Amino acid sequence: MSNIEAHSPEPSGQPSRDDDRLDGPAPATRPSSQVDHLAELYRQMLLIRRVEEEAARAYAQGKIGGFLHLYIGQEAVAVGALSALKPEDYVVTTYRDHGVAIAKGMSARAVMAELYGKETGCSRGLGGSMHMFDAKTGMLGGHGIVGSHIPLAAGAAFASKYRADGRVTLCFFGEGAVSIGGFHEGVSLAALWKLPIVFICENNEYSMGTPLSRTMSVEDVSMKALGYGIDRDRFFAEDVLTVEQRIGEAVQRARELSLPTLVEVRTYRFRGHSMSDPAKYRTAQELEERKKKDPVLRARTQLTEQGFAAPKLDQLEQAVEAEVMDAVKFAEDSPEPDASILEPTTYDGPFAA
């Protein structure tokens, strides 16, 4: 990972970071047995789920402000996809970024502290929920303008090709982003220049309150690949191992052939668009139906079916619980950033007033 440091503009640009920021799972370490591997993916999904449930609670208590877009229901996408990467690979995503951040290796502490706006947060309390960044794990954010991060991701992939560093970039976005220019320009250029990138459209069927049918004339998002002459894939993300395997194929295409792929992953968010959204635009039945396919529960069931011992499972879940509670306490106890942080992180000219 020091690679990333090596390529970062100036040491000065990288303020020293609290070591606790680097705890948490190393996502791409492959355990010997497949069951243990599934257990690790389950652990990550559960961690994301629990971190967000606690975040929702803290939000209700007014300890977290602004927008909070929960990933609950979509965990298999980030965990499966990131598990197909190497630690030095890059990832770029939207404002719905907690899952991706944790799956890429960010600690629950760094995420929770950021949500609390604390100095120990991944972005030192300046970014918040929508702007999770971590130079050490190759997490390039957390971006708030729909579509605008897609060219940024292509830029990271461009840099990898320019330096021949063998890295792959994953770019996540929602199906609502496919209608905007940033998607078109980012994918066009990646296709033209054969960049090592995988475009992952998380089709959760809604863009805020708008169903896919009212945002796109072609409901199969992956069809867009035809216009760019790149490979495409499309599947449901209920099974985390399926996600890992299918994204893995695209990652391999990127790494070995330096070719981009557009992958439409079909998923569903169990919560509203953000905390302020009561999600009146969908029926309770629809939601219940989809919750039956909860990827976290599914992985858990698979584990028990595959004979993952109950005590081990219990231990794993308690460890996750402990990690989450520790993260909350850490966030609560951490100091707020001081005003002095504002100046050095912006241009060093004189204030105008």
Added chain:
Amino acid sequence: MSNIEAHSPEPSGQPSRDDDRLDGPAPATRPSSQVDHLAELYRQMLLIRRVEEEAARAYAQGKIGGFLHLYIGQEAVAVGALSALKPEDYVVTTYRDHGVAIAKGMSARAVMAELYGKETGCSRGLGGSMHMFDAKTGMLGGHGIVGSHIPLAAGAAFASKYRADGRVTLCFFGEGAVSIGGFHEGVSLAALWKLPIVFICENNEYSMGTPLSRTMSVEDVSMKALGYGIDRDRFFAEDVLTVEQRIGEAVQRARELSLPTLVEVRTYRFRGHSMSDPAKYRTAQELEERKKKDPVLRARTQLTEQGFAAPKLDQLEQAVEAEVMDAVKFAEDSPEPDASILEPTTYDGPFAA
């Protein structure tokens, strides 16, 4: 055409116009015989060709300034396409707009006077070569930012659907515009909302000095239609009647079914991108090859082959020549706009300095 007036925001918004602005051919009047029809299309193409040749000369003499993007070599596209429209239909195009303006019914006088920056120009000398507008003939401009006029065209088509006025909008753009967000957003929305519009990509193989192969990963531009689920067509524009017929099909689809079509018309420009471009990026042989397929000459040959009498042809060409010379003289003799024109065409607040 008074229709357009009826729908325009306020009479006040439509300053009274010199009648001479309305001379020139009514593009969609169908002469009885097919030969006479071809003769009319030939007349329009020749008029465009000669107006631009004279404009190039005046430019060299410093009588025309700024950018001058000639349409020479592409005349069959505008003339064939516009001939498939009704007078009240709308057209929107790029900075390479003289051909479209004339084919839609703008007079040579109005075009030449605009190029000279005179008050009698179609845009009263304020727009220049890139910004030819004519409310009376439904010519919605002449736009300078690549791709940005595509949503405007979709907006005109949106208005037609909103008012159920039965109009169709044609939108012209170069193959270089297909990589930009404006193309994607304009076409996406037109496809989603089923707008009565025809997107005509004039693929002249170069975007300034860049050949198509270096701007797009898929050389068949019409393939983009697949991602939007709209109809597509693709053909060479050497024969003006072919253009008329093929665009006619798309126009019919727009008018009768309110469905958009993406049409890639393959053409070639004989001059540089603009007057300042020596076009070193292509070989003399390539240019000579393409000039053999000059659509204007081809139409003339067809006419003689089809027995269009030499005296009539002679008469037609002399009439065009007279019209062009009259336009030049008109432009030379016309007054420059007075500074007083600036204020009323902009907001009426106080100047700040």
Added chain:
Amino acid sequence: MARVLRYREALREAMTEEMERDDRVFLMGEEVGHYQGAYKVSEGMLDKFGPRRVIDTPIAESGFAGIGVGAAMVGLRPIIEFMTWNFSAVAFDQILNSAAKMRQMSGGQFNCPIVFRGPNASARQVGSQHSHAMEHFYAHVPGLKVLAPAFPADAKGLMKAAIRDDNPVLFMESETLYSVKGEVPDDLDTVPMGKAQIVREGKDCTIVAYSRMTHVAIEAAATLEKKGIDVEIVDLRSLRPLDEDTIVHSVRKTHRCVVVHEGWPYGGVGAEVSDRVQRLAFDFLDAPVLRITTLDVPMPYNAKLEQLCMPQPDRVVSAVERTVGKNRAS
């Protein structure tokens, strides 16, 4: 007679009345219909007018902004909602190059009767990409009109005027104002654009403000009154055209001026006001014009830092005290 309405309701009434009056007027934007508006400004309008006139869009601001301009060119009168003005950044070109230029570059043939509207400036802890005061970019541009009312009555009257105007009008609302209540006369028609109003008369110093900052100025005025300082507050309402007469007339009386707005200081609306005041009231000024603005940094997420960056009544109070304390050396 008058009723008490929320800012949000005043806007809704204005749009509804204009749509009832003129079929050419329609509302288009993200979540304006089925979702009833991201901030509920258009609540109920889809039911009332149907999907032909209340149109939900995909996320494609430059696309639907451009569609609005194209529709306006041929005679419709679109109201385009940006879910927030921050997102107009991706449609910047359509506003700068299409909407603002159309009338002049067509020699007066095509004007562009369109309203762009939505919440502007800071909300609460929404971070650096979602807290822009975009009026500072747009007020710079001839061919546009830019409005930023502070009260429900002005919001209603100016919105009606904007919809009837033949120029592109950018209407700056505020998430933090939507629930603010105010009296709205039953017979209110349009409020003229380009006219500021004195919301508090005073003799010691002129405070120029608009949108939410007018309320901050009023709060500061109360504190200053206790300190024996009597300020006059000019609520601009309209940023372009700018009512320099009202500003200058007030400053010639008070001899002092403080401008308050959200957004960064460099070349903002405040800089423009400052220039006009020093130019047109030069001999009347007893102290330099001071500006209280959002600090010159990207907006931080942390709540305390965000409040620190934003203009607060106490900063306005101390600025006024500084100007009142100052006496011209001569």
Added chain:
Amino acid sequence: MARVLRYREALREAMTEEMERDDRVFLMGEEVGHYQGAYKVSEGMLDKFGPRRVIDTPIAESGFAGIGVGAAMVGLRPIIEFMTWNFSAVAFDQILNSAAKMRQMSGGQFNCPIVFRGPNASARQVGSQHSHAMEHFYAHVPGLKVLAPAFPADAKGLMKAAIRDDNPVLFMESETLYSVKGEVPDDLDTVPMGKAQIVREGKDCTIVAYSRMTHVAIEAAATLEKKGIDVEIVDLRSLRPLDEDTIVHSVRKTHRCVVVHEGWPYGGVGAEVSDRVQRLAFDFLDAPVLRITTLDVPMPYNAKLEQLCMPQPDRVVSAVERTVGKNRAS
């Protein structure tokens, strides 16, 4: 020793030297390679550095601006050319929301060492969509640096400084300056950003200008000298950060100030300078600060009207005469 170079050549030398010294630096834009640059600034660079480092792009400004920012985040140092700054309007969001915000919103983890460059402001009769002075939009934004040198030596030295800086730097050139010649010291390395320079010393009035307008100011100064008026000219070179010390120091000496720039007046760089001068030199001013700018209208195509709209030496002369004629009432 020094050589005489054209502005265009000075820029090319700066980019070439920095690319030779640092493999992380590359040039990307429309027609920068095979075509040798729309305005020949990058002539010969493709042959010298090859297609890996001199990259022709399709027409997709927001796409390649974003690619530049993404590449800068992970350690490259892109130079992104906009064929003209007008076209940055379609990439506005990437500059405002990605480039300017990245460092702060990532808590200082990702800075953005990128240079955006190209010709800015008016050319000749290119019409309203192609004549924008875009610096007025960007100078407003914290997180960006904005440069606008007038002379070849500054163009070279500032371009080298910009490429080595870890912040996004916007470099404003001018089609009408590319062929201007000037002495460039052989040993010239970087010229510091944020420092203005006095290009003419004088005692009667300070003229603040930058880019092409510095040359207009010099022309006006010659005329004024004949009339017995001795002006001092401050060439800003850097718009953000703005060297207010040099400006204020000069005005405290001359007691008068005229700001000259292309682009519209409302909330432009001139308004900012005007505000700082009236605030920081209040007791020294004998006359209001005046601004000479492009008239507040979209740029017309007609040659005479275009010249009428643009700042001309004679307008600068009469503005200076007005300020010098004025004496503070007291």
